Amino acid sequence: MTALRGFTTVTFFADDLDAARSWYTSVFEIEPYFDKGGAYLEWRVGDYQHEFGVLKSAFAPHPVSGGQASGAIIYWAVDDVEAAYQRLLSLGASEHDKPTERGTGYVTASVLDPFGNILGVMRNQHYQDVLDARR
Template sequence: MLRGLTTVSFFADDMSAARAWYSGLLGVEPYFVRPVQGEPAYLEFRIGDHQHELGIIDRRFAPHAQPDQAGGAVVYWHVDDVRAAFERLLSLGATVHEEPVERGPGFVTASVVDPFGNVLGVMYNRHYLDVLASRTGA
């Protein structure tokens, strides 16, 4: 039934600040921008080995009321060095959601809250690398 990750959606009150922050973090500008009344209402980045989509949506278009505190599901993006990625995110203004934790051999997770109130997870996951290697023959 579930075939793959298509888009992770985050919300922001200040779309210009979100665009600048995520462009700086990812090293690319959004490939798609949808304006509403001249202002960006949606930004979309393609990132990673599989070009997954990270969408930033103007919070006024959120389908439900947004909680006062970050929480809920955490989406983890694979990184080669969790500690380095975690420290970089903090240096860019994110705050600690969960310090790096080794979950078992080959699995380390950490998460932050971005400046817009979204939880962003980073993970070293040996299974991710196994799948990637099986598809690339590496």
């Protein structure tokens, strides 16, 4: 069996791909690098250029109910969870889970994006240790 090597592409869903493009371009502060004409968008973001995609809900491999959270919570590493959480709320997300310390060096929070997906942010000591070791 091949070992799992880590996350690659995270895919969310949206009924309105134009609105999703605008919102996530504001969140990431970059335009998507890939645009599959009205069906799929993808950005490369973060320290390791992780891929984040938004697929038009009509093409989802499972039912996506408008306004309802779907899928797993993917946490993005951030330096300041409270600031990231407040920024997402200011961009139109709604509260899902307020910033909470989960243990020494681990703080999480999550929001619902305007399309019903759960978006998490996290201060993760392990992530920081790996990043520091790579520098």
